[in-house]
Amino acid sequence: MSFLRKHSFKIAVLALCAAMGIYLLYMYGPKKAEPLPLLQAAPAFEMNDIDGKPVSLESTNGKVRIVYFYFANCPDVCPPTTFMLGEAQDILREQGTLGDKVELISITFDPERDTPDAIRQFAERTSVDTDGWHFLRGEEEATIQLARDFEVGVIKVEKENTFAHFNVITLVDQNGQIREWINGNDEELTPEYIVQQINKLL
Template sequence: MSETGKQHSAGFWQKNNMFLFAAVLVIALAGVLLYKLVWADEPIPVMKKLDNFTLQNMNGETFQFADTAGKVRLVSFIFTNCPDICPATTLLMAQLQEDLKKEGLFGKDVVFVTIAFDPERDTPEALQKYAQAFGADTSGWYFVRGEQDEIKQVTNMFGVYVQKNDKGLYDHSAYTFLVDGENNLRKLHGMASSLDLEQLTKDIKQLVNE
């Protein structure tokens, strides 16, 4: 083949390679767009902005909700003498704790905050026993309490109903609350048998990856 023919051949293949590269790039971009339109998860909307609050941890020290900022928070409300829904929920959260640990998320990207609302019986010592009974890893799971006026301020902010009944127990809202790293309340999940761990895990990961 002449030198001119070789040059024409090289130019032909160079142009075709460029077209091929461009076509592959277009297909890849189209695939990404299609994924986002069809398969990607819908953004979890912001329900409301939460204020910081101060309570007491199970060591009797000050706990500030702001200290957990930057991490996804799963917030639950319980009382340690609860005979049913609270321990059932805490047991599921303990399972979720282990699942998140396996993926390296617990403590680093996700923390749990369990707020006890019976100031008379939910003492620091009672919270310590409760946490230990469920195998809670307190490096990333905070059990906190407060006096009645402090707790009322927090329950009002989250929209949690709490009322002591004639049996000395509490009737209360059956929700857990998913809060993002910027103190935005993003989603309500159930408690006990109404708590879907699969969906909750999916939502947590989505917020972590935002």
């Protein structure tokens, strides 16, 4: 009893320090990643890749998918966003999930000009490869509607033969559910963030 009275102040300080440590660990320590919400079912599609092979939402089920709508003649957002996705592709390859667990799918709005050769040249310009990455082509009107069904706004500007569109990266889980729309125009967006969000689904 005399020991407790003699050292009561020290004990109180130690208890306070322990409580503060627990609080700081709770507030700022490592946390379990919050799961991504279920937003909506991804629209079904089937198109050919640049090698003429059919690829569909169903055929890629069981993998996390990054879906991106673009066109190769895009004068602004598509090339840098595709380049960033290529950097994410490199990280996925390094961590061993590219292809087996994660695939990228890019779908062109402009199949008339985006021939397989034109798409290969676009991929080369943006420093990406087709390892674990499907570049798909379909009918223009159907693709525009598909993009809208993915909540990616797009309008064809007939006079200039171009497309105005939202720059959105869509994360689709293994079961075909959309889990996140990522703003490709966000100046703070990094390939590491994209991979971080993908890893929440693995």
